[in-house]
Amino acid sequence: MFSIAEKRSGAMAYFAPFRPAEAPCRGEGGGARRLRRYNRRVPELPEVETIVRSIRLRLVRRRIVRFSTCWAKHAQPNVRAVRRGIVGRTIVRVSRRGKFIVFHLAPSGYLLVHLRMSGRFEWAADHPTEPAHVRTIWNLDDGSRLLFCDARKFGRVIYAKDLAHATADLGVEPLSREFTRAALTQLLRRRKRQLKALLLDQTLVAGLGNIYTDEALFRAGIHPLTRSDTLQRRPIAALHAAIRAVLREAIRCHGTSIDWIYPGGWMQKHLRVYGRTGEPCPQCGSRIEYLRVGQRGTHVCRVCQPLNGKPRLP
Ligand SMILES: [Zn+2]
8 A cells, every 4th residue: 555654664763863963965875875775866846846836935036145065066167157147136036947947147147956856945044953964055145045845865956157058958838738649659650769768758759757756647548668669649748738737737736745755745645656655546457567767766557557558538
């Protein structure tokens, strides 16, 4: 059975023994190795969008007065360049591109943050004592402090002069006007790749990850191993609609919370296959199976998503 409480308490049980004792930026030890068993999930488009919406109000019109980090690898191209680029600048807009959070600065420049495996934002004022794993701190002109906590240290804080250049490798935004049925058709037909791997490729479609790819493929009735160039017009239309529908629904639910890293969302209640291995398919009642596609755990109903068969269309 899929159990949120069980998964969360499992993660916490591993976390608890070393969390209180760990000072910020202490070197990685056995605790970090143990952590690797969990939190393989990177926040996807709906979670990042939710975070952007939640921090935007407190950030816009604030000037950054100090930037400090105790984990230099967070900062790209390097700490000095990030500091020089952002200190003294005012945040005029906070947006999302793919899985990146983007601070638009005035008079110029951009700060891109990628949360990767375990990154999260906290406001210092919301905590009586400093939260664990604070790696990077932004001091703002109203006295507030935005903290970037990152247990596994894979997060990135990138300064860029030109946003288009910095995000040139990212594919189409699936909720944008550019993501049309025709655009998806071209994307799929020009390649001979397994569908799931293709959809996870951030250089083709930006923001999709493991959860929403599995959910969109299920809703469209398409097997994740289907070769992209073999898809016909109707299943492509179903996939296009399913991707947009599942992302929109997840944003309305503030994302999926199935681990301690990303709390507050409730999309997990509406997931139909992801994390439900062994449970009955909500459409046909057969068992949801777990298979590995590339390096990724994948959830599929073989009846509703037949491989090389005619997909069931809604
Ligand atoms: Zn089914």
